[in-house]
Amino acid sequence: MPLTDAPRIMTARLGDPDSYTIERYLETGGYQALRKALTMTPAEVTAEVDAASLLGRGGAGFPAGRKWSMLKKDPVTYLVVNGDESEPATFKDHLLIERIPHQVLEGVIISAYALQVTRAFVYVRGEFALGLERMEQALNDAYHHGAVGADIFSSGFSLDIVVHPGAGAYICGDETALLESLEGKRGFPRIKPPYYPAVIGLYHQPTVVNNVETMANIPWIVANGGAAFAALGAGRSCGTRMFALSGHVNRPGPYEVEMVKVSFRDLIYAEELGGGIRGGRELKAFIPGGVSSPWFGPEHLDLPLGQDEVGNAGSMLGSGAITVMDDSTCMVRAAWRITKFFSRESCGQCTPCREGSGWLERVLRRIEHGDGREDDLDLLLDVSDNISPGLRWPPQQTTICVLGPSIPSSIHSGIAMFKDEFLLHVKEGRCPVG
Amino acid sequence: MSYFNATMTARARQLVSLYPEPRSALVPLCHLAQEQDGWLTPEAMEEIAELVGVTPAEVRGTATFYDMLHTEPVGRYVVAVCTNIACLLDGAIELLAHAQERLGIPVGATTPDGLFTLEEAECLADCDHPPCVQVNHRFVRTTTAEAFDRLVEELAAGGHAENIPTHGTLVRVRRSGGLRVDPGQIARERAAQEGSG
Incomplete structure (x- = not known):
């Protein structure tokens, strides 16, 4: 483990080119945690996950154990795994699905046992063709091995899993949109309340939706105990976490580090991690948690990679995607492209998001093209304020889902940090950085 | 029918x-x-x-x-070039412009021979290999104009059939079995659906 001596929970198997096969998985201790879990009661397994204080690894960071305990014990319940990773610059679930599908599946089976669920669905982003093939093959092999299906390892517990392909829609990463999609509908996020699928989920039945990385942590937690996991990290952020580092660094890539014990500076500059800014350039800004998160500047480098630590500083760790921008980056162009993304991916249900994202994109585009108008910055902030009143953090919401309030993040933090650069685009019709 | x-x-x-x-x-x-x-x-x-x-x-x-x-019909190969933030920082707009020139079509169009459709993609989650290009949803990791041209030539000549099946074939692994949970459970699920539907 880079920088600390924490165990490699997510990445231990990744050095092996055959890590996705059942043979290699079994050789490296695969499905032993499942065997152990099946000797425990479901309540004991749940207690271990609770003790681990595992925060969901999807983006919202909701405690996984609490999500489980909210599940109403109706006769029919479902477990759904969210593998629709689409938050720009996030690429850790892609890696886990392609490279260690069995570790994800083992987590799913153990979780299903803890929840006493007999049907689970693994929703994999459609654009991951290889990942879908690897997951489907892993599932076939797991059935054949007796780890899924009827009477798993002669325990009396039975479970069926279906791998479900998405078809290209960012919004389906929202758990209620994902459930709609899984029901064969357009991926429209559901109106709240109820706030949680644990109340009304798939086919109107109580459902738990967990992220791929969250699932991939479960076997280690069961094998080593929740307390061992909780001993890693600090505060509310326990364990290790996968961070996807991209942009102007020497060594972009997925890195597993112990939470809180490592800072943004470590991740970006340490030799064994990001290796510093490329070409000896200077850091201008970085996006700390996917494009939905407000930007940070060099003054935030020493913040630890912890959920509350980053949240209290006015942004979020979100999906664990950190994008580094050096001093050659045009911030108007960056904000425009991010806004264009939201405009394309807005599902169109709510007016502030549907109309606001397109409006903001057009204004940013004309500024970027040198056709900006004098009051365009005020206009950007005004439209943003109509989507997320007050432009506060955490953001206020006027829409069904959090895509809406994510739109202003890059705009208002970009203008706050680089007002002169935005103004120069407007006044002189050119970009000061080239 | x-x-x-x-x-x-x-x-x-x-x-x-x-x-x-x-x-x-x-x-x-x-x-x-x-x-x-x-x-x-x-x-x-x-x-x-x-x-x-x-x-x-x-x-x-x-x-x-x-x-x-x-x-609507698309080409035998759907080529998607991501221009989202991580790729943007590494020349994605320029690569997409090159792709349009090389294929002779704008984004969204298909070449007259029906071979290629070009798309501007949103983030494809391969951001440590920018700019990210997929062909028929397979990552090809051609990050330069030269590599892109080579790939196009090879595809046009029928290459890469092993790794890049024609458009539409997403998953070549077949699920080997049906569901194995006892049928009573399935019946209870269907009944619950009807009860709440």
């Missing part, structure tokens, strides 16, 4: 059987239709509607929500 060929019909039935509600198979069936024809024809949507118990309009209405489902 029979849109799906014999093999596809068997696979279509298996897909429907995997879900407590047939409609859940709608998107997988659309992928299956694209595997057969490369795109989602009106006849395909009609048969999918019948298979899952909705109207053809509902199939179209659902399919058009998703970027990967094409209700």
Whole structure:
């Protein structure tokens, strides 16, 4: 483990080119945690996950154990795994699905046992063709091995899993949109309340939706105990976490580090991690948690990679995607492209998001093209304020889902940090950085 | 009426059987239709509607929500160049411009020979290899103009068939079995659906 001596929970198997096969998985201790879990009661397994204080690894960071305990014990319940990773610059679930599908599946089976669920669905982003093939093959092999299906390892517990392909829609990463999609509908996020699928989920039945990385942590937690996991990290952020580092660094890539014990500076500059800014350039800004998160500047480098630590500083760790921008980056162009993304991916249900994202994109585009108008910055902030009143953090919401309030993040933090650069685009019709 | 060929019909039935509600198979069936024809024809949507118990309009209405489902013909190879933030920082706009020039078509169009369709993609989650390019949803990791040109030539000459099947074929691994949980459980699920529906 880079920088600390924490165990490699997510990445231990990744050095092996055959890590996705059942043979290699079994050789490296695969499905032993499942065997152990099946000797425990479901309540004991749940207690271990609770003790681990595992925060969901999807983006919202909701405690996984609490999500489980909210599940109403109706006769029919479902477990759904969210593998629709689409938050720009996030690429850790892609890696886990392609490279260690069995570790994800083992987590799913153990979780299903803890929840006493007999049907689970693994929703994999459609654009991951290889990942879908690897997951489907892993599932076939797991059935054949007796780890899924009827009477798993002669325990009396039975479970069926279906791998479900998405078809290209960012919004389906929202758990209620994902459930709609899984029901064969357009991926429209559901109106709240109820706030949680644990109340009304798939086919109107109580459902738990967990992220791929969250699932991939479960076997280690069961094998080593929740307390061992909780001993890693600090505060509310326990364990290790996968961070996807991209942009102007020497060594972009997925890195597993112990939470809180490592800072943004470590991740970006340490030799064994990001290796510093490329070409000896200077850091201008970085996006700390996917494009939905407000930007940070060099003054935030020493913040630890912890959920509350980053949240209290006015942004979020979100999906664990950190994008580094050096001093050659045009911030108007960056904000425009991010806004264009939201405009394309807005599902169109709510007016502030549907109309606001397109409006903001057009204004940013004309500024970027040198056709900006004098009051365009005020206009950007005004439209943003109509989507997320007050432009506060955490953001206020006027829409069904959090895509809406994510739109202003890059705009208002970009203008706050680089007002002169935005103004120069407007006044002189050119970009000061080239 | 029979849109799906014999093999596809068997696979279509298996897909429907995997879900407590047939409609859940709608998107997988659309992928299956694209595997057969490369795109989602009106006849395909009609048969999918019948298979899952909705109207053809509902199939179209659902399919058009998703970027990967094409209700118009597309090329044998759908080339997607990501220009989202991580790729933007590494020359994606320039690579996309080059791709348009090389293929001689704007974004969204198909070459006259029916070989290539060009798309500007949103983040494809391979951000440590920017700019990210996919062909038929396979990562090809051609990050330079030269590598892009080489790939286009090789594809046009019929290369890469092993790793890049023609457009529409998404998953070549077949699920080897049906559901194994006891049928009573499935019956309870269906009853619960009806009770809350």
